[in-house]
Amino acid sequence: MANGGLRNAAVSSPVRRYAIMRVMMLCRPILATALTTTLALAAVTLAAHPARAQDKGSVNPKPLPPLANPNDPHLAAKELFGRKPLPASLAVRSIGFYAKGCIAGAVALPINGSAWQVMRLSRNRNWGHPDLIALLERLAVKAQKVAGWPGLLVGDMSQPRGGPMLTGHASHQVGLDADIWLTPMPNRQLSREEREETSAVMMVRKDRLDIDLQSWTPSHLPVIRAAAQEPQVERIFVNAAIKKALCREAKGDRNWLSKVRPMYGHDYHFHVRMKCPPGSTNCEAQPPPTESEGCSAGDLAYWFSDAVLHPKPPVTPPKPKPPITLADLPAECRQVLLAP
Numbered sequence: 001m002a003n004g005g006l007r008n009a010a011v012s013s014p015v016r017r018y019a020i021m022r023v024m025m026l027c028r029p030i031l032a033t034a035l036t037t038t039l040a041l042a043a044v045t046l047a048a049h050p051a052r053a054q055d056k057g058s059v060n061p062k063p064l065p066p067l068a069n070p071n072d073p074h075l076a077a078k079e080l081f082g083r084k085p086l087p088a089s090l091a092v093r094s095i096g097f098y099a100k101g102c103i104a105g106a107v108a109l110p111i112n113g114s115a116w117q118v119m120r121l122s123r124n125r126n127w128g129h130p131d132l133i134a135l136l137e138r139l140a141v142k143a144q145k146v147a148g149w150p151g152l153l154v155g156d157m158s159q160p161r162g163g164p165m166l167t168g169h170a171s172h173q174v175g176l177d178a179d180i181w182l183t184p185m186p187n188r189q190l191s192r193e194e195r196e197e198t199s200a201v202m203m204v205r206k207d208r209l210d211i212d213l214q215s216w217t218p219s220h221l222p223v224i225r226a227a228a229q230e231p232q233v234e235r236i237f238v239n240a241a242i243k244k245a246l247c248r249e250a251k252g253d254r255n256w257l258s259k260v261r262p263m264y265g266h267d268y269h270f271h272v273r274m275k276c277p278p279g280s281t282n283c284e285a286q287p288p289p290t291e292s293e294g295c296s297a298g299d300l301a302y303w304f305s306d307a308v309l310h311p312k313p314p315v316t317p318p319k320p321k322p323p324i325t326l327a328d329l330p331a332e333c334r335q336v337l338l339a340p
């Protein structure tokens with residue numbers, strides 16, 4: 001998950017830091033009370049409050065009520081994109097930025113694969129650019145081979161037409177982001193109920209200063225490394241405690257560490273972000289990561305500072321940002337929304 005705040009992870013004032021912290025918490029996958037019972041195709045109600053990757057969904061979600069005035073220019077774009085159960089049948093392309101965009105011609109990651117299963121089907125967020133689908137399928141097999149990892153549990157990707165979400169992430173809007181649980185796949189097919197109700201496992205110690213050795217295993221590093229070494233992967237987001245462990249454990253080639261960035265949350269899952277694919281001319285790239293491994297004490301100090309580990313609310317709470325409207329998104333996203 002990532003958002004505008006990810007572009008400038010170095011943060012200044014306490015108020016700004018708190019505001020960003022809030023945004024990052026909001027960008028975690030959250031409790032979905034809804035999306036679909038059948039094939040994750042009916043739009044549904046989502047809990048209005050944010051929750052986390054491990055939060056549960058429902059196999060019996062309630063449909064979202066119709067919008068009173070869908071043409072209201074002040075309407076949050078998430079209300080529109082969150083009601084689209086199927087992709088736009090237009091030529092495939094990712095449009096805009098990871099935290100302000102949409103996708104045309106998205107395809108679904110099959111919910112069961114040879115080496116993966118999709119979780120929280122009720123959210124209907126297993127959509128993405130075909131290159132992302134291919135990457136996840138390849139990565140799932142690669143993780144088995146290099147790490148003996150039984151298979152990937154895949155969390156949120158994008159909505160069928162991308163765009164802002166009613167709950168959770170600020171990014172995941174252009175079909176190039178995917179959350180992968182740090183819990184290995186069981187060696188059987190999970191039921192619908194299990195996919196909604198099984199919790200991911202916390203990887204970070206209670207004091208937040210390091211990984212929890214009860215849950216972290218020698219296989220976690222090679223899985224994350226396999227993802228980072230994919231040339232099309234732009235960035236990977238993990239909790240700072242996980243980054244710290246990777247820095248400590250990585251042997252041999254360490255170049256891949258530069259792609260792995262500390263981020264708020266991401267203590268139950270890691271987040272894979274792809275580069276803009278060829279052919280997506282209106283996809284807005286992120287600056288490539290620097291060469292640095294990001295493993296020095298100085299690199300990590302911010303993340304283990306008291307202000308980050310134990311944020312205090314500012315004296316004057318920041319004004320909530322107005323939601324992204326359709327007019328805030330690239331113009332092509334209107335076509336994506338209106339397309340059959």
Ligand SMILES: [Zn+2]
Nearest residue numbers: 001002179271
């Ligand atoms: Zn994410």
